[in-house]
Amino acid sequence: MTTRMPIIITGGAQRLGLACAQALAEQGYEVIITYRKNREQLKTLEEQGIRCIQADFSNQAGVDDFIALIQKEYQSLRGVIHNASEWESEEAHSDTAILMEKMWQVHVFAPYRINLAFEGLLCAGFEQHGMADIIHMTDYVAEKGSDKHIAYASSKAGLANLTVSFAKRFAPKVKVNAIAPSLLMFNEGDDEEYRKKALSKSLLRIEAGDQESVLAVKYILESRYMTGRTLSLDGGRHLA
Ligand SMILES: NC(=O)C1=CN([C@@H]2O[C@H](COP(=O)(O)OP(=O)(O)OC[C@H]3O[C@@H](n4cnc5c(N)ncnc54)[C@H](OP(=O)(O)O)[C@@H]3O)[C@@H](O)[C@H]2O)C=CC1
């Protein structure tokens, strides 16, 4: 019997996470995604052989429930991609204490607890199958900050720091890397003025799309010599 070694993508029911889940499933990986909100898309994913698990990381119980389910059902993991995220601004939140807690809960607390809990599962396949992977989806603003998404940016900086700590702790059996995008995909509600302004922030001035992050994920999974590093997908914004 072959040992099941799924790769988990959190928040994989839409946008970048969805593109990644479908691409990796097509490539032959066993894929698990987590979602919060039920949606039509999930049926299609299940038909593609992608397991969809409902998980809400906004509180400790939700994180613990998810950990317990995976530990009960699997003996090893090929990887975990921490993609689940909420991009919220101070403007949209009257209570900034709650905003900071919310941002750190999903972007730092959940990945931290899940990584520690899954260390054994991630290391289990090393002798037979080689290194496993953890990928943190951070953000360009983790390094540069953001005057409109202060709590969000700080939490992505926290996640960026987890990358180097876990790279040290889990080597050589698990590689731990980050992907730091800037504008890859607009949101539905983004108007023309916002889109124009956002595109002007980078040198390449394009909305790169979800395949840009799929390419980065595939590179990291196939790499045998990168850990504790970040792939920046930002169109040269740092030079604009
Ligand atoms: N899109 C872009 O241009 C950029 C993206 N990034 C980063 O890349 C990653 C993917 O981006 P994108 O696809 O736009 O992400 P989305 O904003 O579409 O969020 C992805 C998913 O995260 C899930 N999620 C949010 N909060 C929680 C929670 N508390 N518990 C469980 N799941 C949760 C949501 O699930 P549900 O819908 O089921 O509630 C959502 O579908 C994110 O980490 C993002 O910060 C960084 C810079 C730019």
Ligand SMILES: Nc1nc2c(c(=O)[nH]1)N=C([C@H](O)[C@@H](O)CO)CN2
């Ligand atoms: N969880 C999310 N994080 C981010 C999103 C998003 O849609 N969901 N979008 C962005 C923007 O594209 C920003 O990079 C534009 O400069 C950032 N993070």
